[in-house]
Amino acid sequence: MLKRKPVSYMAIGGSDWGTTVQNDFYTQALVQKWKVIDNDWFPWSQAAFANPEKVERAEQIGRNLYKACEVGFENAEW
Incomplete structure (x- = not known):
């Protein structure tokens, strides 16, 4: 758990908690000294699955990670 590693986060949900969840992700990574490559939030789950641009963004997050x-950790960029 405490091994230094690159991580990416994706959240799907309503508009009222998007900023909060992204901060929570960074806080989790900070404690472990992980390097955040992507931290993205997709508002409203149905829109994320139905929108080709959002699906492409999710695929890009995977490629970036x-x-x-x-x-390697030392050379990883975000």
């Missing part, structure tokens, strides 16, 4: 793991 893979690349960060490939280059």
